[in-house]
Amino acid sequence: MSQQETMSLRKFKDKFPDEDACCKHMFQIRWPEGYRCPKCGHDQFYYIGTRKLYECKACRYQTSVTAGTIMHKSHTKLDVWFLAIYLTAHDKRGIAARKLEQDIEVSYPTAWLMLHKIRKAMGDRDAYYLLAGIVELDDAFFGGPTEGGKRGRGTDKTKALIGLSLDKQGRPQYIKASVIENLRASTLADTVKGLIQQGSVISSDLHRSYPCLEKEGYTVYSKEFNPNENPDHLKWLHTAISNLKTLIAGTYHGLDSKHLQAYFNEYCYRFNRRKFKGQLFNRLLNACIGTTTITYHQLVDGVPVLT
Template identity: 60%
Template sequence: MSRYQKMSLISFQKQFSTEEACHDYLFSLKWSNGFCCEKCGHDAYFETKTRKHKLYECKKCRYQATVTVGTVMEKTRTDLIKWFLAIYMIAHDKRGVSATRLSVELEVTYKTAWLMLHKIRQAMRKRDANYTLAGIVELDDAFFGAPSEGGKRGRGTDKTKVLVGLSL
C-alpha cells in the first residue's frame, strides 16, 4: 500500500498546468515502460491525434487505446486539466465538494460536474474497499444537527450517531 502524499495547490498547478502534462502523467502510469498493446503485447504503435486525446494503435494487431481507457475519464469530452483539478479538489477537502461548487470552479455545466463527482467518488469507494483496518484503530463519534424540541444534547440524544474509524 502506498503512502498518501499531500500536494500543495501551487505544486499541483506547476505539475499539471497543461493538457499535455496531464496526458503524459496518465501515459506514464498506464505504460511505465513505454507503450505495450493490451491485446497482443507488441510495443510498436501509431499515434493519432483525435478531437481531445491521442489515440495509440498497435502496429501488429491494430488495437486502439488511449490513456483514459479504464479510468473515470474514459470517453470524456472534458479537458484532462479539469478532471485532474476535480480529483485534487475532492481529495483535499475533508468536508466534501458539491457538484455546484465543481461546476463553478471548473466552468462546466452542473450535469457534467455531477457526473464527474459521482465517477470520482465511485472510484474512491472501489479503491477504499481494498483496504482493511489493522494495527491500532481509533474511533470517534459525533452527533449532527440541533437537538429535537426538549431533547437532550450529546450522549443520550435521539439523533443518529456517526462513527469514524482510523487505522494507524
C-alpha cells in the same frame, strides 16, 4: 504502498498547466515501463494525434490513456478532470456539485457526474480492504422520517451499518460504512462480511442481532450504550457517525437514499487517508485510473437528480 510525491496547489498548477501535460502523466502511470498493447502486449505503436489514440503496430488495436478509467469517453478535457480530482481530494469537508461547477467552469450536470465518478473510484479502492482487529460496530439512520413515522430502530429512515477499527492504543484507525436494508441477523451477517475481516473482535451495543456474528467467526463484545455509565463505549464510532451526519446535512444538505452509499464511500475514503496530507491528489488520481467509468443514466435512470 511506496512513498508518493507531495502535491501542493502551486506544484499542481506548475506540473499540469494544460491537457498535454496531463496526458503525458497518464501515459507514465498506465505504462511506466513503456507502452504495451492491452490486447497483444506489443511495445510499438502509432500515435493518432487527431483522436489522441495509441494504435498497436502489430495488431492495430487502438486505446487511449483514459480507457478503463472513470474518465473513459468523457467530453471533459483531461486538465479539467485533474483539477476536479485535486479539489475533491483536498477539501476535507467534501465538495458539493454547485461549488465544483463554479470552480472548474462546467455545467452542473457535468460537475455532478464527475463527482459521482470520483466517489465510485473512492468506494472501489476501499473495497480492497476489510476492517480488522478490534472494531466498534453500530447502526445509524440517515434522512428524515415520513410524517408521523416511528423513531429509533423502528424508523423508516435509511439504515446504515458503520464499523470503525481501533489501533493498539484504542485510537481510530479505519472506517467503513454500508447502507443496509434491515437489521435482521442474516442481513447483518452478510453486510458485516463485506466490512470486517473474520476473526476480528467486534464491540457493539446490545441489539439482539449482533450475537449472530459469533457464528460467522467473529468475537462479539456487547454492552448497553449509556453515555453516563459507559462514556468510553463506542465513543470514537459515535463521534465518526456524528461527523458523517454533519457532512451530509451541511455540505450536501441531505441526500436521497439512492445515492447515500456514494457519499459514505467519500467520507470513509477521506477518513482512511487523513494522515497522507500532500499525497491526497496522487492517491485519488491512481484510484480514478484504476476504476471503470459509470454513466449518468446508470446513476439516475434517466432522471436528473440535484444534490
